[in-house]
Amino acid sequence: MPLPPSIYHLSSSHLRLDGRRWNELRRLTAQISTQASADGSSYLEMGNTKVLCTVTGPSEGKGGGRRGDEDSMSVDVRVNVAGFAGMDRKRVGRGDRRITELQNTISSAFSSTLFTHLYPHSTISLQIHILSLDGSLLAASLNAATLALIDAGVPMRDYLVACTAGLTPPSGRGDGDDMDPLLDLNGSEETEVPFLTVGTGGAGGGDVGGGGGWV
Amino acid sequence: MPPTIPPLLSPSELSYLHTSLSLTPPIRPDARSPTSFRPLVAETDLLPAANGSARLCFADGTEAIVGVKGEVEKTTNTTTTGGRSGGKGGGKGGGIDVIDMDVDEVEEVGSGGEGRWIEVSVDMPGQRDDDAMVVFLGEMIHEGLVADQFLQNRLVINNRWHWRLYIDILLLSPPLTYPLPLLSLTTHLALLSTHLPAPVQGLEKDDDPLFNDDWDAAVPLYPPSTPTNPPNPTSNTNSNKKPTTARPPITLLVISIGSNIFFDPSHAELAVADSVVAVTIASSSSSSSNEAEDLSLLAVRTIDPPSRLSSSSSTTDADAGREEEEGVWKAKKGGVRRDVLGRMIGMCTERGGVGAEVLSGLEGFT
Structure with missing residues (x-):
């Protein structure tokens, strides 16, 4: 159900549908060391998006150098969207293309942030469980993965943190000056406005790309 | 059975463990009593x-x-007997023989629920969805849930509509030990915390259901037991005549070493277990309501003990008659003794036994 664009036409006093201003984040809660049997684990809530991440390794890769990258550690990311994550019960298959893209994005982001050259011939695997899905999936996954890697004590250049930003549609009157940015979109906003997830590695690392997420 | 990690214990360590665990009274490595559990962490209603x-x-x-x-979901065939497919629902466990379950036929036509309205899926890291063990675990939990007709009958809304229940089980850690007790206890807690929206009163039997959108008015799937006042048939407002003590089943892992029986075995204790048994129990909903504490036995499964996988087990027939060496423990061959198995089941199901204690402990979480 598309909402009229005027809803997003913000002035200084206008609020979003969930009562936030344009620059306000949802409630953010995080824990580390949530699971005793994992090398590193974390649990992150951004509003109603709840993500659990466990880290295994660095360990010797299963294929024994099958990846061909012998000089540095490979980052293996598995994203698993639980069947009860959305509003309707839906199983997301392992071969889903959006999931594969998400895995590749997270993997490439951490390949450049972690000191992979310290662990040749090895693999670190990140298992990301999406327990509840309400927008900002990529940002929540990256933040949870950073926390789990901190818990695991894997050396990295800087903490990789991410946030989602969207842009309200133009009202049609002006020349685009009335388009307003929105920070940390929730699920219903993600279906309405174009958005981008930006991950940053702080001062040392610089920007680490991003991409549109779960549309 | 799951790919259990072979115990990384030396022969003398195994021998020490086995000797101290077969003493009377036994000495467990962490000084617990045979029936005490390790602490566990649980939370409900988190999603x-x-x-x-x-x-x-x-x-x-x-x-x-x-x-x-x-x-x-719309009920498709309201006129056929509902309970016919009760025990073997799901349809995904092809080839798995459901044993030692007695699923009673529903006597009332149309009012009974069907087992396939409950869908259990298990997700384990590193395992395919159609992996035999994953399907088998899901089917074992499913058959326990549908064994007494309580849950299916709760799902009936009216003659034309019913609830379909999706139970998604997510194992987050690698399966270090046999995962069925963990999965069944978690499922138990989740079902106890499950609330379904309350139907709007005053509708005809065949109307499309309308639900109260107030989440506070939602009805629990398993009605809470009332420990403050003894079971009182007149206060039971449910339309069905089941007592309010029906609970989802739980599975406990029990091991025997010699003639000693241990609950909640640790990894080291599993390594020297003579037999590993998974006992599934549930509050019997069919008993009269003043015997609320009686537990019924749903299933007993023997599990191949991990000691058989280790190198210390004597697998060849040549070793069969040989005397045991001093200080070296070898895994016992053969099955469980009848009296040991009987005592295991007795400890799980008796009034005030371990099973009742676990059930009441889990109820404290919700």
Whole structure:
């Protein structure tokens, strides 16, 4: 159900549908060391998006150098969207293309942030469980993965943190000056406005790309 | 059976463990009594988008999350006997023989629910969805849930509509030990915390259902027991005549070493177990309501003990008649003795026994 664009036409006093201003984040809660049997684990809530991440390794890769990258550690990311994550019960298959893209994005982001050259011939695997899905999936996954890697004590250049930003549609009157940015979109906003997830590695690392997420 | 990690214990360590565990009274490595459990961490109602959810962490670090979601679905065949497919629902466990279950036929036509309205799926890291063990675990939990007709009958809304229950079980940690007890306890907690929207009163039997959108008015799937006042048939407002003590089943892992029986075995104790048995028990909903504490036995499964996988087991027939060496323990061959198995089941199901204690302990979480 598309909402009229005027809803997003913000002035200084206008609020979003969930009562936030344009620059306000949802409630953010995080824990580390949530699971005793994992090398590193974390649990992150951004509003109603709840993500659990466990880290295994660095360990010797299963294929024994099958990846061909012998000089540095490979980052293996598995994203698993639980069947009860959305509003309707839906199983997301392992071969889903959006999931594969998400895995590749997270993997490439951490390949450049972690000191992979310290662990040749090895693999670190990140298992990301999406327990509840309400927008900002990529940002929540990256933040949870950073926390789990901190818990695991894997050396990295800087903490990789991410946030989602969207842009309200133009009202049609002006020349685009009335388009307003929105920070940390929730699920219903993600279906309405174009958005981008930006991950940053702080001062040392610089920007680490991003991409549109779960549309 | 799951790919259990072979115990990394030396022959003398195994011998020491086995000797101290077969003493009377036995000495467990962590000085617990044979029936005491290690502490576990649990929370319920943690997912906003699910009807019920629970997270459980065992002391060995294994962790599981279960989410229960309900969907309203049209009942297709209202005239056929509902309970016919009760025991073997799901249809996904092809080839798995459901044993030692007695599923009673539903006597009332149309009022009984069907087992396939409950869908259990198990997700384990590193395992395919159609992996034999994953399907088998899901089917074992499913058959326990549908064994007494309580849950199916709760799902009936009216003659034309029913709830379909999706139980998604997510094992978050690698399966260090046999995962069925963890999964069944987590499922138990999730089902206890499950609430379904309350139907709007005053509708005809065949109307499309309308639900109260106030979440506070939602009815629990398993009605809470009332420990303050003894079971009182007149206060039972449910339309069906079941007592309010019906509870989802739980599975306990029990091991025997010599003639000693241990609950909640640790990894080291599993390594020297003579026999490993998974006992599934449930509050019997069919008993009269003043015997609320009676537990019924749903299933007993023997599990190949991990000691058989280790090198210390004597597998060749040549070793069969040989005397045991001093200080070296070898895994016992053969099955469980009848009296040991009987005592195991007795300890699980007796009034005030371990099973009742676990059930009441789990109820404290919700």
